[in-house]
Amino acid sequence: MNAPLNAAAENVFPEPVAEAKISARNVSVYYGAKQAIDSVSIDIPKNYVTAFIGPSGCGKSTFLRTINRMNDTIAGARVDGEILLDGEDIYRSGMDVVQLRARVGMVFQKPNPFPKTIYENIAYGPRIHGLTTSKSELDGIVESSLQRAGLWDEVKDRLTDSGTALSGGQQQRLCIARAIAVDPEVILMDEPCSALDPIATARIEELIDELRGKFAIVIVTHSMQQAARVSQRTAFFHLGKIVEYGTTSDIFTNPRQERTKDYITGRYG
Template sequence: MNIPNQPKISAKRVSVYYGAKRAIDDVSLDFDERYVTALIGPSGCGKSTFLRTLNRMNDTVPNARVEGDITLDGENIYDPSMDVVQLRARVGMVFQKPNPFPKSIFENVAYGPRIHGLAANKTQMAEIVEQSLRRAGLWDEVKDRLSDSGTALSGGQQQRLCIARAIAVDPEVILMDEPCSALDPIATAKIEELIHELNGRYAIVIVTHNMQQAARVSQRTAFFHLGTVVEYGATSDIFTNPRQERTKDYITGRYG
């Protein structure tokens, strides 16, 4: 179990290389399960690359190399003995573009629990699916059409289905990579509301290019620029009283 005051997930001096190119340079950040942490910064500054180190998604990128230490509850996630499938169940991910499986709504949510053997029978599986869809704020909209394809839902519903799929395996951390960038304002508001509801139940790390969104949903913010973290602290401080000139310039729209 997580020791009080120990961060849920901790990155120490992390650098990421794509071949010879360094995309992340010596980043150290701690993530607490009591907070939503937003990663902000201009396009190409390394936010998403860094996010992907937290559940070893960069393993899937040819010639990507990660240096430094990342621990989950004090355990090194890059240790050769770490089961990556198990790690990604503990550290779930929601991508920029909704990516439901070409299966029924029910099967999208049941997929993870089935792989990990979380349900002993059909009744338990149905309970997990219902609870996950309820937590994702989607149950009332889909409960009468669970056998319909997940890809037939609207974009905003598909993204909430992907969140339901992520939480169905009972993760400890949820990573969100610009989860609203493909959505309209109404769907975006629903996802933001959902992040508020999930807050405190999971450590949530969200990459967003939308500073208003970061201010609305997070309690901690890290400002990335050119592959480094310029400033990290309470969201209210970063937005109203940044310590670094570069942060101030970005927040006030001088570049980005």
């Protein structure tokens, strides 16, 4: 039964998701003495796009970074609670963080191609992870990754050009191709279209839809329209907590919490 719209929204355990790829339980994140995430619990399913929405500073990007331990790179950051990837605690002692980040790739807000050729941007990951034994195998991974990212036809005759010479939208697709070249299981996207024009944004959204079903994809976005277009499940963050989480259609058309309704209708944010 749905809770009334004015019900208090606390971080209760979410309803289990069929075939959860990621399960977080009571996750809190601290930067020194400042708490950025407060006891978040969520199941993220396989083969779907899950959107994190909410106002600036609500913790959605911070929580996204916990899923592949990017917060480890920030001095003074601490993560409490449990995050399971296929049932394995990614914060356990002895976890190989390099291998974790191969399994859980990340695409950042601003395109960040390596200062290398287009070819080497894609080849770098498979090479360091030992995924190929020959040049022909590596060539195949580069081509297939660029194909899956919808970039091959645009760059196949200029693979020796610098990745930084591409347009902003092409650079972001190159970064997506680089992420999928190591055959990840999860792709995290932190506002991947915020620096792009509408045409490039539309292409990235088409690409996300094409990749759905092959990966668990989690996208942080400030655009509710984008969340509605690309995701199947949506979590609304506010003040470091998840206020509401459910199917995207329910979140946008039949929110259970007053704060969700206020945000969706533009009363704040």
